[in-house]
Amino acid sequence: MFFDINEYYFYCVALTQNITKASEEIHISQPALSKAIAKLEQKLDCQLFYRNQKGVKLTPAGEILFEGVRQSMDIMDNTVKQISQINYSDYGEVNIGGGDDLFTYFMIPVIREYHNLYPNVIVKETLYSNSEQTIGSLLQKDIDIGLLNKYVECDRLEFRKISEMHEVVVAGERYAALAKLGTLDWGMLTEFPILLHPRITHTRKLFDDKMKEIGVQVKASLEVGSTTVMIQLALEGFGLAVVSKEIAQMDNRYTQLTELPMAQPLDARDTYVAWNKEKEMPSCLRNLIECISQKSK
Incomplete structure (x- = not known):
């Protein structure tokens, strides 16, 4: 996270390598932006940019700070994404794991219906060779939903029967x-x-x-x-x-x-869909589970 607004200004200048261009993009005057950079350099007691007629270039200290601020930006972007998934069912991303056969038989019709209802949600498919691998990924929270050919006793997982196979x-x-x-x-x-x-x-x-x-x-x-x-x-x-x-x-x-x-x-054998009860469940995932429940009735 940013400690102050000057770090954000520094980040914008580092991306454009030009104070004038950065000031235009973030709608702040060039003198005010230069003053903010100088204030940050004074705070850190180091020079962050080499200045020349063409623009600016990061010093070694500036490169270190840029990487730290970039990581903070990534964290912020991911945080905003998670919040949007919780609050808005029309957006987000869900990752489904399982074997190729169950995807073909069960999930394709479900995904078709789900996509018609929520076209902005990204659905990802991760294929596994067996149910043990799928269960492992569920427990590791690598996937949101698993398609399984078996049921196992596990307090961390929620199972729901979807079909009977012969x-x-x-x-x-x-x-x-x-x-x-x-x-x-x-x-x-x-x-x-x-x-x-x-x-x-x-x-x-x-x-x-x-x-x-x-x-x-x-x-x-x-x-x-x-x-x-x-x-x-x-x-x-x-x-x-x-x-x-x-x-x-x-x-x-x-x-x-x-x-x-x-x-x-x-x-005959039963097949199941399962999810990790400890994993955060955004609206887009709850809606997919509802579509699965309707299909399995």
Whole structure:
């Protein structure tokens, strides 16, 4: 923060490197501005500018003071920005973190509606590989809202269920004939290449736990983090794909796939939106949470 107005005058002169130009920009007479600089130099007991016919140039002491005042200006700008976010719902910035699939399935329709209501709010997207990374960023207050495939007990976080997902096995033309065999056992599918989510994801962990419960060992021929890519690989015959039906159905190519009937369907799983209760919540963020709540009903 500024100690006195003379530091602000100094900052303006340093930016323009010309006292006359600075006086015109801040609407103060040139003699008054020169007097303010001289008063500041007297206070600090050092010379802040080298003066010549073309203008002024910072001395080493002036450069040190300029950097300090610049940081104060940045702090002030950020403070004003935070205040505006609290008081004005039409402005601000929100940062949403999560996996690519949940963004595609859930947040795109929400952001579309939110942007229509609050076009001046900047919405940023931060992608993470798994829910653990998203939770970590929420706790560090790096993001405002997190999209999660799991719920965790944490007093610092507020969770809200947004949807229920169902994992299904789909096949492209190469393996579509398997559906004609009727209800399939998981053991039968181990004879074919299978596309699964990466091991670090919660979705994959639930799948592996289910296979362990059934007593079947399924080894992924490919681990793919994106449902969009998984659909493409399945269509090209790389193998069967285990996908979240609700997400996969948003892809127009899903109709080209065949869903295989399984004797032991995978358990449904819940997805959540969460935020840090200790993080300041401006109006623009509260409004986004309201849009999310409406979408999840």
